Amino acid sequence: MASSSYSSSIIIAIFVFFHLFPTNAVVVGNNTLRPVEELLKMKKVQAHLLRLNKPALKSIQTSDGDIIDCVLSHLQPAFDHPNLKGQKPMEPPERIPSSALDRYHHYTATTSASSNTTEIMMFLQSWRSSGESCPEGTVPVRRTTEADLLRASSIRRYGRKPVRRDSFVGTHEHAVGYMMGDEFYGAKASINVWEPQVSNPTEFSLSQIWIISGSFDDDLNTIESGWQVSPELYGDSKPRFFTYWTTDAYQATGCYNMLCSGFVQTSNRIAIGAPISPTSSYNGRQFDISLLIWKDPKHGNWWLQLAPGELVGYWPAFLFSHLSKHANMVQFGGEIVDSRPSGFHTATQMGSGHLPREGFGKSSYFRNLQVVDWDNSLVPTAGLQLLADHPDCYDLKGGWNTAWGDYFYYGGPGRNRGCP
Numbered sequence: 001m002a003s004s005s006y007s008s009s010i011i012i013a014i015f016v017f018f019h020l021f022p023t024n025a026v027v028v029g030n031n032t033l034r035p036v037e038e039l040l041k042m043k044k045v046q047a048h049l050l051r052l053n054k055p056a057l058k059s060i061q062t063s064d065g066d067i068i069d070c071v072l073s074h075l076q077p078a079f080d081h082p083n084l085k086g087q088k089p090m091e092p093p094e095r096i097p098s099s100a101l102d103r104y105h106h107y108t109a110t111t112s113a114s115s116n117t118t119e120i121m122m123f124l125q126s127w128r129s130s131g132e133s134c135p136e137g138t139v140p141v142r143r144t145t146e147a148d149l150l151r152a153s154s155i156r157r158y159g160r161k162p163v164r165r166d167s168f169v170g171t172h173e174h175a176v177g178y179m180m181g182d183e184f185y186g187a188k189a190s191i192n193v194w195e196p197q198v199s200n201p202t203e204f205s206l207s208q209i210w211i212i213s214g215s216f217d218d219d220l221n222t223i224e225s226g227w228q229v230s231p232e233l234y235g236d237s238k239p240r241f242f243t244y245w246t247t248d249a250y251q252a253t254g255c256y257n258m259l260c261s262g263f264v265q266t267s268n269r270i271a272i273g274a275p276i277s278p279t280s281s282y283n284g285r286q287f288d289i290s291l292l293i294w295k296d297p298k299h300g301n302w303w304l305q306l307a308p309g310e311l312v313g314y315w316p317a318f319l320f321s322h323l324s325k326h327a328n329m330v331q332f333g334g335e336i337v338d339s340r341p342s343g344f345h346t347a348t349q350m351g352s353g354h355l356p357r358e359g360f361g362k363s364s365y366f367r368n369l370q371v372v373d374w375d376n377s378l379v380p381t382a383g384l385q386l387l388a389d390h391p392d393c394y395d396l397k398g399g400w401n402t403a404w405g406d407y408f409y410y411g412g413p414g415r416n417r418g419c420p
Helices: 004-020 035-052 146-149
Strands: 024-027 031-033 056-061 067-072 109-112 118-121 138-142 173-182 186-191 206-215 221-229 238-248 286-295 302-306 311-315 327-337 365-370 379-381 384-389 397-400 407-411
Touching: 035 146, 035 221, 146 286, 173 311, 186 206, 186 327, 206 238, 206 286, 221 286, 238 397, 286 365, 327 365, 327 407
Parallel strands: none
Antiparallel strands: 024 031, 056 067, 067 138, 109 118, 109 286, 173 327, 173 384, 186 286, 186 365, 206 221, 206 327, 221 238, 286 302, 302 311, 365 379, 365 407, 397 407
């Protein structure tokens, strides 16, 4: 009798399972899955969310749909790293690189390419537009959602760039100014912010500074920061402030923002991965952000500053092999991913989506380019070289003046008559 009851229970359980989860395939994210596969994937998603999203002292719902969690600084994702467990963020470095070219503004609206006049503006992210803020002792962390992970091509590689085997070829296309062959200890530039159109959800468009050491092989070390539009990563087309790092050519180490243990945030006012506002408009006002990345000579960590006075955080020196000493290359510029939809070049835009020949107010720019030397001082980018993979798609045009120092216009529309 007991055996009969047990068999009945099994039959009922099987009936309920197939009633709730029919055997036909279901679509989850970009994948078609069977019920058991779906359950396994959702289990992995939830486990990954538990690792990424730390307990919050306060949570802020933003107007753009994000949730910003105010996480105690010593509990942020960086401190999951074995070398950081039980520690707290370091104090700010004693000396920040400076030079006569510095513009002491946070977020600027520039009137013309040759003008020395700038209007002081407040750098704004939408999560703070209502007056909300994170308490002292916490850092703002953009909450990762189930939808974020389901958009990703792979949960395991969520938050990482697609692997690129070379700096200038492949599906990643660039328009960059670069210096190489010397010892570099950081770089600085101001970049105007746009909302380029990204034509395919798996593509992105970004503008950033690269700090590089090693070869473009398995041992490539990079530190990166700037703004990007990435529908797959964020689920929208807004330009967002971001960081990145890798120590093995984007293969198994590093990630965007705080999506793995690595970058240590110290600011309670800047949310990495949150949208930047306002943005530049064609033939209208131009808004830019100023970024400085440099190696602290005392402790060897690589610090990130968003304009004078706002230290965002640092990449610990132990994360890197080659960059534990210095960089041998610095890059400034734009990057897009071309997935060649329908066999043609992508129409994803870089920068403003307009070629550099259109100039100020229409094309995107990098200005006040500088590098940090062995003495922890900012110096001009003497010998800067310009390179565009596909100049008919995305190009560069450089120059110098007393207001902007070394600068270049860059970007383009992607697919057009000259870029099939």
